[in-house]
Amino acid sequence: MLSIRNIVKQYAGHRALSDVSLEVESGQVYGLLGPNGAGKTSLIRIINQITAPDSGQVLINGQKLNQSHIEKIGYMPEERGLYKKMEIGEQMIYLARLKGMSREDARKRLKYWFEKLSMEAWWSKKVEELSKGMQQKAQFVATILHDPELIILDEPFSGFDPVNAELIKDEILELNRKGATIIFSTHRMESVEELCDAIALIDRSHKILDGRVKDIRNSYRDDTYLIEYVGNKLDFDGSQPFQLLDEVAGEESFTIRVKLNGTSSNDVLQYLIPKVRIQLLQEVIPGMNEIFIKKVTEMNR
Amino acid sequence: MNKVLLIIQREYLSRVRKKAFLVMTFAVPGLVLVAYALAFFLIKNKEGQDISIVNVADQSGVFAHQFKDTKLVKFTIANKPVAELKKDLKDSPSLFVLEIPQNYSAKNAVQLYSSRKPSLTLSEEIDDQMDRISNNEQMIKAGIDTAKLAKIDSKISIGAKQITSEGEKDASVGMAMGFSIAGAILVYISLFIYGAQVMRGVIEEKTNRIIEVIVSSVKPFQLMLGKIIGVGMVGLTQFLLWIVLSTAVSYVAAGMFTKDKAQVKTEKTTGIGSAMQQNAKPQSPAAQMLSKLDNNNWGKELGAFAFYFLTGYLLYSALFAAVGSAVDSETETQQFMMPITMPLLFTYIISVTYLFQAPNSNLAVWLSMIPFTAPVVMMIRMPFDPPMWQIALSAFMMIVGFLFTTWVAARIYRVGILMYGKKTSYKEMRKWFFYKE
Numbered sequence A: 001m002l003s004i005r006n007i008v009k010q011y012a013g014h015r016a017l018s019d020v021s022l023e024v025e026s027g028q029v030y031g032l033l034g035p036n037g038a039g040k041t042s043l044i045r046i047i048n049q050i051t052a053p054d055s056g057q058v059l060i061n062g063q064k065l066n067q068s069h070i071e072k073i074g075y076m077p078e079e080r081g082l083y084k085k086m087e088i089g090e091q092m093i094y095l096a097r098l099k100g101m102s103r104e105d106a107r108k109r110l111k112y113w114f115e116k117l118s119m120e121a122w123w124s125k126k127v128e129e130l131s132k133g134m135q136q137k138a139q140f141v142a143t144i145l146h147d148p149e150l151i152i153l154d155e156p157f158s159g160f161d162p163v164n165a166e167l168i169k170d171e172i173l174e175l176n177r178k179g180a181t182i183i184f185s186t187h188r189m190e191s192v193e194e195l196c197d198a199i200a201l202i203d204r205s206h207k208i209l210d211g212r213v214k215d216i217r218n219s220y221r222d223d224t225y226l227i228e229y230v231g232n233k234l235d236f237d238g239s240q241p242f243q244l245l246d247e248v249a250g251e252e253s254f255t256i257r258v259k260l261n262g263t264s265s266n267d268v269l270q271y272l273i274p275k276v277r278i279q280l281l282q283e284v285i286p287g288m289n290e291i292f293i294k295k296v297t298e299m300n301r
Numbered sequence B: 001m002n003k004v005l006l007i008i009q010r011e012y013l014s015r016v017r018k019k020a021f022l023v024m025t026f027a028v029p030g031l032v033l034v035a036y037a038l039a040f041f042l043i044k045n046k047e048g049q050d051i052s053i054v055n056v057a058d059q060s061g062v063f064a065h066q067f068k069d070t071k072l073v074k075f076t077i078a079n080k081p082v083a084e085l086k087k088d089l090k091d092s093p094s095l096f097v098l099e100i101p102q103n104y105s106a107k108n109a110v111q112l113y114s115s116r117k118p119s120l121t122l123s124e125e126i127d128d129q130m131d132r133i134s135n136n137e138q139m140i141k142a143g144i145d146t147a148k149l150a151k152i153d154s155k156i157s158i159g160a161k162q163i164t165s166e167g168e169k170d171a172s173v174g175m176a177m178g179f180s181i182a183g184a185i186l187v188y189i190s191l192f193i194y195g196a197q198v199m200r201g202v203i204e205e206k207t208n209r210i211i212e213v214i215v216s217s218v219k220p221f222q223l224m225l226g227k228i229i230g231v232g233m234v235g236l237t238q239f240l241l242w243i244v245l246s247t248a249v250s251y252v253a254a255g256m257f258t259k260d261k262a263q264v265k266t267e268k269t270t271g272i273g274s275a276m277q278q279n280a281k282p283q284s285p286a287a288q289m290l291s292k293l294d295n296n297n298w299g300k301e302l303g304a305f306a307f308y309f310l311t312g313y314l315l316y317s318a319l320f321a322a323v324g325s326a327v328d329s330e331t332e333t334q335q336f337m338m339p340i341t342m343p344l345l346f347t348y349i350i351s352v353t354y355l356f357q358a359p360n361s362n363l364a365v366w367l368s369m370i371p372f373t374a375p376v377v378m379m380i381r382m383p384f385d386p387p388m389w390q391i392a393l394s395a396f397m398m399i400v401g402f403l404f405t406t407w408v409a410a411r412i413y414r415v416g417i418l419m420y421g422k423k424t425s426y427k428e429m430r431k432w433f434f435y436k437e
Helices: A040-047 A067-072 A088-098 A103-116 A132-144 A162-177 A213-219 A265-272 A288-300 B002-016 B019-047 B082-089 B120-141 B146-152 B173-207 B211-215 B220-257 B262-272 B285-295 B298-326 B330-353 B362-367 B374-384 B388-416 B426-434
Strands: A002-011 A014-024 A029-033 A055-060 A073-076 A150-154 A181-186 A198-203 A206-212 A224-230 A243-249 A254-259 A277-283 B052-058 B073-077 B095-100 B111-114 B161-164 B167-170
Touching (some): A014 A040, A029 A040, A040 A150, A067 A073, A073 A132, A073 B211, A088 A132, A088 B002, A088 B211, A103 A132, A132 A162, A162 A181, A198 A288, A206 A213, B002 B220, B019 B220, B052 B082, B120 B146, B173 B211, B173 B220, B211 B220, B298 B330, B298 B426, B362 B374, B388 B426
Parallel strands (some): A014 A206, A029 A198, A073 A150, B052 B095
Antiparallel strands (some): A002 A014, A002 A055, A198 A206, A224 A254, A243 A254, B161 B167
């Protein structure tokens, strides 16, 4: 769907993107992660043709980025807003028409969305008369009204109240199920594992990691297991087939974290079963947040 | 291009629908109406003025029979002693007593008595007539033939004629000056009003944070162009409505106020432009001035105004747009406004104080070639018929000028609109200018 190849963007005095390449497949929910100021917004602006890269290429469905792609993209910038003195219905239609939609189509689609989000009563209200939450909903409708194939959301969950954030998350996922590709940038990791199929991690203008979330997490596995058992506290004298990382005594049970060095989890069970009653054995797969922090601090060194 | 049309449409409609636009549209014809009403009542008051009767008690015997009656002043010769005449004054306010003693030339010897303060025009009238009579008297005493003298007394009034390729034209300097200053002021004010509207529009989009949504759909240049053209069309609409409504109002007002006032009516209808001056009566100065409007070519003036307003507007509004893009709020515009408003203000001041008296001076010619000063200066020069090549060159320079400023402004604008929360400096703006796409 979207392929970004060796993008370089230089602003006077600082480099926003150095040789960034990534691939977004059709139908994916793609997370663009990174600390503030890493270059995420610069990249998004290039995809939206707001700015152009100094070198490198952006391809959409194999085509070099051009004016016709504007209609296919729905973009919600981090800095968002609407004309305050304009009626909401008129404004939505205006924005959709700027994206190349006809007035009639825009009106039909708007009716559909206003009904879906129960906003019909606001059609002829001015934006400044609406509550903040209503404006946020309207902003979302403006982003997706022209039925884009690619929806790009810059920090979509900052600035939205929790109810609207949840509502918009659901709508985005529904659009995704219907075939839209979603890219969103965020510097907060909470929602990433839940939402994203794939991610790219950008730090100080460099892409330092990308791929499917599952693959990335798997690649960060280091044979660490969590074991919970009931019985007498075990003494580890070094003869056990694993390395003990830490040990916590609970009220009735003990929890240990262990690292396996080439042995399998079955070996561990075999060793433990005669001694105690096992309640839980689970591989510890690092979360994106951990990987993110690990990777960024690694790079900073 | 289709998108630019959409933007123009929005910019235009959102402004024309505003209450302020309607108010302005009707305020100006309203003022015209008020002006007519005022003029009418002034004329009416003048006509309703009482006729003053002056009783002349002349002890010198020089003046009594030589006073001439005018429309508003009638002279009678006193047949009673002054003391008695003074008693009569109490009852009639329009009665005056003029006492002329034997040695009338002494200071304050001649006295005018009345029950109310005499008007300035009355005392001037009497003064003038007495001067004339007394002069005559002395000339006769000195042996000068006053009859002969009166014959050779020529009344000269200058009617300027200008020789042009089209033949002779009435060239009324006063009218031309009035026209040139009015045109200059109008261009100056409208450049400011509509330029500032563009700037405010840009700032609004920035502070509303809608700008990035828009520029993900259209190029910044398209947005800037659409806004400039849209606001410019609002300006033209406003002017057009003013012209149409004011003309209509003048017709209606002329009809309303002058129904049964033949005298006033002739003046009014002339004012509107139909030159029906066949009557033998001498024209009033106002009517004369208004009839001269016809001599000054209306089409030429309007055409020049339309051209210099449009090109000047395009030139300045692009710069205003660049300023708007560089700031976060209207209060920050001050430092960048200075270099834009200074040339305009400078031209305006020099135009209305000096250039209108020297419309073909070197300074005027040069300033009418510089696109930043030309709109105002050319409006000053236009009624004085500058040479054709100068008009053409100035017009050409205007077009080059606005293309240039639009190009410069667009380069600053495209970067500026996406910059938030930073105080912009000139240095920064120069950097933006050199940014690649």
